[in-house]
């Protein structure tokens with residue numbers, strides 16, 4: 001069977017990628033240290049518990065499974081934590097990715113798909129961002145992802161590794177069949193926190209900053225459904241297998257929503273008030289991040305199917321309701 005090594009396959013996005021890879025006829029082999037992921041999210045292929053910086057363990061897993069490609073999701077991705085503990089991000093995300101790239105180029109695995117982020121663009125008020133926009137990250141998380149993009153270009157040139165990087169905007173929603181969903185530990189993302197507040201599983205949601213230069217004073221983000229996001233990754237694999245050149249794609253819809261608009265949409269979907277308070281800005285947050293690119297649509301034929309705010313919130317809500325109390 002055609003195998004794909006999925007680092008971070010026990011996490012939110014990686015587990016959804018495993019599901020779609022299995023549906024597309026691949027065997028997804030998860031490689032994960034379970035630092036923020038969950039063993040019970042690995043449902044669609046084998047789980048190999050291991051650490052990105054452990055070259056010997058990577059060599060052993062790669063030699064045994066002989067994957068034809070790697071999807072690299074494993075990373076720390078909490079923007080606030082990256083401001084407080086930047087060294088964790090440079091070690092885990094940059095040293096970890098370098099160890100992985102060393103292992104896969106030595107094993108001559110031909111194709112690589114990388115999870116990058118619009119956080120690499122940084123503060124660029126009012127600009128619709130496309131892949132040629134300058135990258136000026138304002139937090140260590142974005143800095144670590146930009147460093148891996150640069151590293152990947154050099155490894156590709158050196159070894160012939162074919163690769164694409166996807167710069168995700170804000171990923172939301174869950175598997176509509178509710179087999180898997182979003183569960184970060186600790187949870188820092190707006191939509192799951194709002195849903196937890198509605199269910200009374202947490203205190204009121206704090207709106208981080210109401211003095212941004214936006215239409216209602218709160219930050220603007222471009223939300224994309226996790227199912228659409230991972231569909232682009234499968235297309236990315238096909239693109240590389242058919243000889244596509246190394247490149248970068250934004251994955252966002254081009255529509256930006258403020259924090260208050262997201263909260264209103266959560267209230268509409270759940271038909272309940274979202275308990276909220278207003279607080280100061282969260283260090284490291286950019287004012288607005290919205291994709292202004294159609295490159296993934298043009299080159300990969302990517303067409304988001306699920307990425308409306310009501311659909312993303314309703315799938316996330318379905319998953320949340322199917323779960324018991326916080327693990």
Ligand SMILES: NC(=O)c1ccc[n+]([C@@H]2O[C@H](COP(=O)([O-])OP(=O)(O)OC[C@H]3O[C@@H](n4cnc5c(N)ncnc54)[C@H](O)[C@@H]3O)[C@@H](O)[C@H]2O)c1
Nearest residue numbers: 008010011012013033034035036037052074075077168171
């Ligand atoms: N969620 C978003 O909105 C978003 C947006 C942009 C980019 N991304 C990127 O997408 C990827 C996946 O994000 P997610 O939201 O699914 O996060 P997640 O925390 O749910 O998943 C990350 C997974 O990687 C594993 N991992 C982390 N460090 C590891 C290491 N050193 N060795 C082995 N496994 C390790 C974790 O245990 C976890 O299962 C990340 O690279 C993240 O930066 C996410």
Ligand SMILES: O=c1ccn([C@@H]2O[C@H](COP(=O)(O)OP(=O)(O)O[C@H]3O[C@H](CO)[C@@H](O)[C@H](O)[C@H]3O)[C@@H](O)[C@H]2O)c(=O)[nH]1
Nearest residue numbers: 077079117119169170188189190193206207208219259285
């Ligand atoms: O309790 C909360 C949590 C979030 N927010 C705001 O909601 C927006 C979205 O925040 P969050 O869901 O934490 O996502 P981001 O900080 O935008 O980061 C996500 O989206 C980035 C791309 O924008 C990715 O790179 C990151 O991995 C991913 O965590 C931001 O304006 C936050 O300030 C609040 O007001 N209150």
